[in-house]
Amino acid sequence: GAAARAWAWLLARVAMVWSTVAGSARKVWRIGADDPRKAVHGLKVGLSLALVSVFYYTRPLYDGVGGAAMWAIMTVVVVFEYTVGGSVYKSFNRAVATASAGVLALGVHWVAGKTGELEPYILTGSLFLLAAAATFSRFIPTVKARFDYGVTIFILTYSLVAVSGYRVDQLAALAQQRVSTIAIGIFMCLAVSVFICPVWAGQELHLLTTRNMDKLADALEACVDDYFAEDPAARPAQAKSDGYKCVLNSKASEDAQANLARWEPAHGRFAFRHPYTQYGKVGAAMRACAYCVEALSSCAGAEVQAPEHVKRLLHDACARVGARCARVLREASRSVATMKSYSALDFAVADMNTAVHELQGDMRSLPSMLAVKLADTSLMDTMPVFTVASLLVEISARVEAVVDSVDALAT
Amino acid sequence: GAAARAWAWLLARVAMVWSTVAGSARKVWRIGADDPRKAVHGLKVGLSLALVSVFYYTRPLYDGVGGAAMWAIMTVVVVFEYTVGGSVYKSFNRAVATASAGVLALGVHWVAGKTGELEPYILTGSLFLLAAAATFSRFIPTVKARFDYGVTIFILTYSLVAVSGYRVDQLAALAQQRVSTIAIGIFMCLAVSVFICPVWAGQELHLLTTRNMDKLADALEACVDDYFAEDPAARPAQAKSDGYKCVLNSKASEDAQANLARWEPAHGRFAFRHPYTQYGKVGAAMRACAYCVEALSSCAGAEVQAPEHVKRLLHDACARVGARCARVLREASRSVATMKSYSALDFAVADMNTAVHELQGDMRSLPSMLAVKLADTSLMDTMPVFTVASLLVEISARVEAVVDSVDALAT
Numbered sequence: 001g002a003a004a005r006a007w008a009w010l011l012a013r014v015a016m017v018w019s020t021v022a023g024s025a026r027k028v029w030r031i032g033a034d035d036p037r038k039a040v041h042g043l044k045v046g047l048s049l050a051l052v053s054v055f056y057y058t059r060p061l062y063d064g065v066g067g068a069a070m071w072a073i074m075t076v077v078v079v080f081e082y083t084v085g086g087s088v089y090k091s092f093n094r095a096v097a098t099a100s101a102g103v104l105a106l107g108v109h110w111v112a113g114k115t116g117e118l119e120p121y122i123l124t125g126s127l128f129l130l131a132a133a134a135t136f137s138r139f140i141p142t143v144k145a146r147f148d149y150g151v152t153i154f155i156l157t158y159s160l161v162a163v164s165g166y167r168v169d170q171l172a173a174l175a176q177q178r179v180s181t182i183a184i185g186i187f188m189c190l191a192v193s194v195f196i197c198p199v200w201a202g203q204e205l206h207l208l209t210t211r212n213m214d215k216l217a218d219a220l221e222a223c224v225d226d227y228f229a230e231d232p233a234a235r236p237a238q239a240k241s242d243g244y245k246c247v248l249n250s251k252a253s254e255d256a257q258a259n260l261a262r263w264e265p266a267h268g269r270f271a272f273r274h275p276y277t278q279y280g281k282v283g284a285a286m287r288a289c290a291y292c293v294e295a296l297s298s299c300a301g302a303e304v305q306a307p308e309h310v311k312r313l314l315h316d317a318c319a320r321v322g323a324r325c326a327r328v329l330r331e332a333s334r335s336v337a338t339m340k341s342y343s344a345l346d347f348a349v350a351d352m353n354t355a356v357h358e359l360q361g362d363m364r365s366l367p368s369m370l371a372v373k374l375a376d377t378s379l380m381d382t383m384p385v386f387t388v389a390s391l392l393v394e395i396s397a398r399v400e401a402v403v404d405s406v407d408a409l410a411t
Numbered sequence: 412g413a414a415a416r417a418w419a420w421l422l423a424r425v426a427m428v429w430s431t432v433a434g435s436a437r438k439v440w441r442i443g444a445d446d447p448r449k450a451v452h453g454l455k456v457g458l459s460l461a462l463v464s465v466f467y468y469t470r471p472l473y474d475g476v477g478g479a480a481m482w483a484i485m486t487v488v489v490v491f492e493y494t495v496g497g498s499v500y501k502s503f504n505r506a507v508a509t510a511s512a513g514v515l516a517l518g519v520h521w522v523a524g525k526t527g528e529l530e531p532y533i534l535t536g537s538l539f540l541l542a543a544a545a546t547f548s549r550f551i552p553t554v555k556a557r558f559d560y561g562v563t564i565f566i567l568t569y570s571l572v573a574v575s576g577y578r579v580d581q582l583a584a585l586a587q588q589r590v591s592t593i594a595i596g597i598f599m600c601l602a603v604s605v606f607i608c609p610v611w612a613g614q615e616l617h618l619l620t621t622r623n624m625d626k627l628a629d630a631l632e633a634c635v636d637d638y639f640a641e642d643p644a645a646r647p648a649q650a651k652s653d654g655y656k657c658v659l660n661s662k663a664s665e666d667a668q669a670n671l672a673r674w675e676p677a678h679g680r681f682a683f684r685h686p687y688t689q690y691g692k693v694g695a696a697m698r699a700c701a702y703c704v705e706a707l708s709s710c711a712g713a714e715v716q717a718p719e720h721v722k723r724l725l726h727d728a729c730a731r732v733g734a735r736c737a738r739v740l741r742e743a744s745r746s747v748a749t750m751k752s753y754s755a756l757d758f759a760v761a762d763m764n765t766a767v768h769e770l771q772g773d774m775r776s777l778p779s780m781l782a783v784k785l786a787d788t789s790l791m792d793t794m795p796v797f798t799v800a801s802l803l804v805e806i807s808a809r810v811e812a813v814v815d816s817v818d819a820l821a822t
Contacts, residue, residue, distance in 0.1 A: 074571075251662075288705075
């Protein structure tokens with residue numbers, strides 16, 4: 001009856017909610033399983049906060065830094081970032097901005113104190129002007145890239161000190177306390193982030209570049225195979241030929257990581273002033289290459305296709321160019337990965353150029369080949385294949401540009 | 412003598428420093444002059460801080476909110492963003508995260524208080540677990556896009572309350588005070604950002620899309636003209652044909668603005684739940700088009716070029732397709748800008764398809780035209796022009812995809 005229906009409805013509801021929850025849980029689990037360092041990062045943040053709070057419970061130390069221990073916790077929460085570069089960037093910005101804004105505010109406070117009645121006007125006016133100027137400075141690209149967080153902290157510290165009702169000597173004691181707690185927070189944060197499973201932005205950028213280069217090589221080969229595959233079932237997996245899309249969309253993360261990497265100390269094979277900006281140029285060269293691969297992959301899906309027997313005429317030459325371009329990219333990726341220049345890379349480039357010359361020769365001799373072998377085929381039918389071949393020639397030129405940028409990185 | 416040389420050196424130094432400073436100042440001035448709203452934004456932040464600090468100086472009000480006025484200032488500094496959407500996003504996250512973390516921490520504090528000796532262990536342990544879980548949750552894409560700031564504030568509030576040495580009843584009073592000061596800060600911030608020269612993220616996204624579409628149209632026309640220009644001096648300005656590069660690199664800012672725009676209340680012609688995600692699809696369609704325009708522009712700079720008299724055969728048909736594609740893009744941009752669907756857009760698409768059919772006809776009849784007119788030219792010489800023509804056909808298909816996504820936006 002009605003009770004049974006209601007019960008069934010309830011069961012269905014519960015099952016639905018359960019499957020939604022289980023689905024999300026599986027997704028979240030995948031994020032952690034794919035990159036356990038993300039889960040470790042969570043534990044690291046928990047650990048540093050627990051350390052700071054233990055510090056806070058220990059009486060003798062507590063008496064030393066006073067009630068301002070709050071600032072140590074705040075510092076850890078806002079400064080701790082996924083990469084070491086991010087943590088250093090925020091720590092440096094926080095320390096320098098707090099110190100400079102504090103000193104400036106104390107000075108203005110002292111001057112304003114001498115003027116007597118005008119004090120609130122001077123303080124509020126200077127707050128208005130400084131906040132406006134500092135906020136506007138965030139639109140300057142260099143400031144935005146390197147000191148964005150520092151500007152926020154500068155405004156914050158200046159406002160807190162400027163509007164506080166304390167006398168200057170009280171403020172100086174407060175400032176000294178504040179500086180020591182922030183230093184404790186920063187120290188804890190950097191120690192945990194550098195010594196426990198560190199994630200270096202420089203290394204991430206490095207890995208991203210080599211991984212993208214390998215993906216681009218795979219995608220290039222897959223697209224050529226895809227175009228010439230006679231049997232649709234024999235086509236390579238879509239996932240492989242879609243690899244170039246990662247390259248197309250990686251500009252933002254490359255820029256962000258290059259920005260953070262510049263703050264990192266020397267680590268592993270990365271010196272303090274490793275030429276991180278050069279990775280951006282390699283990335284730009286790879287993207288230029290990926291644009292062409294995109295055009296190539298759209299040829300494989302185009303409506304108007306050359307007949308199979310015409311495709312077969314250029315199949316070998318095109319496949320060779322595709323394979324050699326991919327080999328050059330893989331060698332370049334190995335050169336970036338190991339930070340060495342190999343003669344194998346030069347050989348691969350020479351091989352690629354030979355293959356391109358052969359392809360161009362085949363393209364030139366196409367009309368005579370057609371006249372001999374396939375008299376019934378119009379030359380116009382060969383046009384789509386010709387487009388693919390000329391895209392491959394353009395791609396090889398862009399692959400060479402990638403190699404040039406990689407060489408600049410290696411030296 | 413030596414004094415004169417030193418003087419000259421000093422003068423040169425001063426002149427150098429002066430020119431550097433003047434150069435930077437000019438750049439900064441340009442940023443403000445190009446978009447005065449950026450300078451206005453600085454003044455708005457200054458104004459809200461000044462208002463909050465005035466509030467703080469007024470005694471009767473001051474007694475009401477107590478020494479916690481610091482939190483009002485902090486809220487204004489960290490919550491005020493360039494766009495209204497950004498400010499609402501941060502305000503909402505700050506308010507909800509502070510309230511939920513505060514309630515949770517009070518509950519845990521109360522439970523821990525009952526256990527007596529175990530209190531510090533329970534508090535530190537819960538802090539560790541919550542901070543780790545919350546930090547990890549930032550890697551979930553939805554949380555990252557919508558609640559990133561909220562997670563920071565959640566951890567911060569929970570730690571501050573959990574490790575504080577206060578009793579629960581003291582904490583409740585503190586919490587009530589804290590909530591009222593944060594509410595004042597948020598109110599001030601939103602009032603200034605909505606009522607004084609508001610910058611809406613939705614509108615920015617809208618403008619970015621239409622501007623990019625116009626740039627793409629200009630670039631497409633310029634690239635075709637560039638390819639067929641017989642006289643290098645007659646080539647269009649580089650700036651115009653480079654417009655497609657803006658389209659290629661706009662994904663990050665589109666995503667960011669679409670994320671912020673969803674927080675905005677209804678304004679002007681934008682309803683509360685305006686389909687902002689659709690702009691992302693229009694942007695993706697435009698980028699697909701821009702990849703092909705990039706390939707086209709590289710044809711103009713290629714080494715191997717068809718002879719001028721061969722180019723001339725397809726010049727008219729290609730220029731017509733280019734111009735009609737550009738017209739379709741401009742009509743689509745007008746349709747997005749005015750949020751209406753025009754029949755002119757459908758006519759433009761039909762015209763474009765006619766032009767494409769004519770071009771395909773010209774491409775097919777090329778061999779016979781050559782046989783009649785230019786018997787001394789090999790068909791192979793026409794191949795580069797053919798590549799350009801087939802790229803134009805592909806571009807017209809992608810322009811139609813842009814129109815489809817625009818139609819989905821208009822309805």
